[in-house]
Amino acid sequence: MSADLKFHMGFLLALGKGVLGALHTAGGIVTLLWQTVFYFFKPPYRVRETLKQMKVIGVDTTPLILIVLAFVGAVVMMELRYQLMRLIHTAEWSPGFAGIFMFREAATAVVGAMFASRVGAGIAAEVGSMQITEQVDALKLLRTNPVHYLVVPRFAAGIVMMEVLAIMGLAISLLFCYLFCMDLHNFLSFIDMVKRFTDPGDLFVVLKKAFFFGMAVPIISCYYGFKAQGGAQGVGMATTKAVVYSILTIIILDFLLTGSAKMVG
């Protein structure tokens, strides 16, 4: 076989492997999702475990979300003021545009990315450690479904806490938007300007996106956790993959949900 032919064959081989691998992963994640939803409605309902996960996923993540979204709100307001002054010589409408951005993207995509990086890494590391130390196999021996025991509480906690964190992030980002335009607007005029550009439908968009993001991150993280092999290195790789692919999934879901929410055209 000539060198060129080997090169082209190698390229096709890598491409095929990549595609098949992606499809295999996607299939595995969807299968895990299906199983989770199935076991979600099946007793026993591990309420205490779910609450514990809510504390880890939600309460412990809140300070990070508040800090990040505060800075996002401040930066967005500063940028908007600058750009609006440059283009139309007035920054009067900056609260309106900032409000739209916070509702549509910052409260969901930015919070989702932070959620994925903190929560996804934690879940993948925890489940991955349990996998490599054969605790998952021990659960199977005890006739306890690992998905029911490990994934369902994290899945439920992820959905609830992602909604909570989205609302908290939205509130803190708007607050900091207001703080950085206090010279232009008082609180009531700020709210009035935000109201002109947004409506209650935007709040439901936030909740809808948060729901899907809160579903995706625990499932993907648990999937890679279950796939961890080969000790600490395997756990590290699983954690990395969980974070990367969680964030990628959030971006793609954001695109799909934004397009479906009557925002285009």
Add this chain to the structure above:
Amino acid sequence: MLKEYSTEIKVGALVFAALALGGVFLWLLGDYTPIGRTYNVYVEYNFAGGVELGTPVRLSGIKVGKVTHIEFLPPPKTAPSDKDVSLKLKLNISRTVRHRVRADSKFFINQAGIIGERYIEITPGTAPSPEIQPFQVVRGTDPPRFDQMISQGMGVFGDVAEILEKNRDGIQKATEALMQAAELLSELTSKMSSEDINTLRRMLRRADNITEDLEIITHQLRWDLRPTLADIRRLVREATPVLRRANRLLTDLEDMARKLRDLPEDKKKEISKIFERMTETASQLQDMIARLDAFTAMVQDQYSDLDRIKIEKIIRRFLQEEGVRINVGEVKLRTREGFGK
């Protein structure tokens, strides 16, 4: 206990805070309140000019509500008119301004600035008018249709352009002629001496004065002739029906002449004889009337002390001269008061 249930407390507090914030957002964005502090009014328009759901409603420039629903009404069954309505807007208005929204309030659709948003402006009503009740339907004032005005304007411009296009040659020739005249004038004045130019100036000044005088004279003339012109106009007005009757008479005569043309010769001769006799009689009557007129004038002038018997004698003699036979006896007269007995 706190330590034992710290997880539950923390999670519960976070979820409660998020729910509270969610409620605040709903209240701020959607004006949702548990207590009904607003009321709804329906306003009908034929053209809404860009109003959408959520468009603010202002009273005297202050925001008091918003548009919450837009409904398209079914098409009218009769021919379109200015009173047609095709839209029904539901306005949600704060109850605090209900006393200013009255039956004589107007509902305009305005625009905030050149590129501003649309809003509905309510003009405050007056005290004698009753308040508009909740769910009452009122007719709003449609905003001007700039698109129609522009379209009609474009039509006019198109017509003007067409006229100019059709008369382009004529306009061009007129322009060329004007330019030639200007050139000739310029050439003429350049060849004239300063004395000639001064003479020309004096002539133009005199012509200007003459036109001013003529203007005064014609104004005076028009003023003096006003009564005469008014009389002429009155005469024309009075003559118009007479002329119309004369026209009808001529038309009838024409018809009659046409019919007469178709008659046989002997009939024509017979009718001709009748006309001759009629003409003769008319001229005799005319003479008699003239003589009677002269006679009455003479009597009036010369005989101021006439009594009844004298008048009878005079009339009998006149009639005998005319060949009119009269019976013996009294001739009954009707006289005016003060003119003999």
